Amino acid sequence: MTGIRDYASIMVCVGRPRRAENRAALAASLAARFGSHLIGIAAREATLPYLEDGLATARPILIENARNAALEDLAQAETNFRRGAGTLPDVEWRSDIQPPADFIAKAARAADLLVVARSSSDSTRRLMSIDPGDAVMAAGLPVLVVPQESRAILARSVVVAWKNTREARRAVRDALPFLQRAETVTVLVVGEDAGDQGVEDVATHLARHGVASRTRRVTALSGSPADAIMDAALEEGSDLIVSGAYGHNRTREWIFGGVTGDLLDRSPVACLMSH
Known part of the structure; x- marks a missing residue:
């Protein structure tokens, strides 16, 4: 018989909607159970509006507005993560302005388990989270796909x-x-x-x-x-x-x-x- 296994590091994808706090709380409960380091992650593209003259990328004010909107969403995601993580001591937050799928696929190298939410119809999902199927196939590590409202998994x-x-x-x-x-x-x-x-x-x-x-x-x-x-x-x-x-x-x-x-x-x- 071999010894008891643990996940040394658990990573959780967190978005802007308030219910993303549920996912952070679920991941935190697992981190407490397994003695894991917990990493919260989020990414968002800075999307520019389409203009008929095609000069959106040449207008600094539009670029700045898009960047600020992305930073605001990422800040809310971090708030959701820290609320969900509560008093768990060993936590870390990572975020960036880039396509979420690319960011998460690279960030996964730091974890043993990735926690993502089941797909929803939220419009923010397209900007800030990864499709769970993409995560499963691209992350190179086990992915725990959880219902949107779940705050804990007992796994008895x-x-x-x-x-x-x-x-x-x-x-x-x-x-x-x-x-x-x-x-x-x-x-x-x-x-x-x-x-x-x-x-x-x-x-x-x-x-x-x-x-x-x-x-x-x-x-x-x-x-x-x-x-x-x-x-x-x-x-x-x-x-x-x-x-x-x-x-x-x-x-x-x-x-x-x-x-x-x-x-x-x-x-x-x-x-x-x-x-």
């Missing part, structure tokens, strides 16, 4: 959505700090080929890491595989699903289908995903 019960792939194997390894502290871990395999996915090997491997798990197979589906995973999480009282992430890049946009896309769009509980 965890469902591992298992498929015998590289992505799922990495997700299980990346989730060990959660799995080793959980009271119940269910390794779930879904589909007609459920018997061929090596789920017993996964349970044995987890046991060597001190994780007592049980296996569950769902072969007859009344809905999609993602529906079966989400239903199992609700049945088990789980507030965390662990899953590999599957997608491909097309013109700098990650295209998802099947389980990954459905979990990103519709999961009622947090999802820890690795690519």
Whole structure:
């Protein structure tokens, strides 16, 4: 049996809307649980208005106004982060005026776990936050995608959505700090080929890491595989699903289908995903 794992550093993406404080509070609670350094991050582009003469970039006042607006939004994001982090002692704030996806992808080198919110319809999302699917595919570390209103994840019960792939194997390894502290871990395999996915090997491997798990197979589906995973999480009282992430890049946009896309769009509980 190996020792208990921890995330030494957790990074959380925070935006301007006040409910972003929820995400900071959730990340702070995880940092307290794992003894982690907590890094809050935000980025925003300084967008210029379109003018028919095409001279917007040549007008200093427009550039200055755009920069000030970006700085104001970043300052509000920092306020949200510090409110959410509360009295947690080991915290850090990073922000910049640049495309959020680029900034977050580079900043992720400083963390073991990245926390982002599920997509919303907020107009500010386009300016200040990264699409969770982009984060999963580009960050190079596990990404915890959380509902917008969640302020905590207990993870006493965890469902591992298992498929015998590289992505799922990495997700299980990346989730060990959660799995080793959980009271119940269910390794779930879904589909007609459920018997061929090596789920017993996964349970044995987890046991060597001190994780007592049980296996569950769902072969007859009344809905999609993602529906079966989400239903199992609700049945088990789980507030965390662990899953590999599957997608491909097309013109700098990650295209998802099947389980990954459905979990990103519709999961009622947090999802820890690795690519």
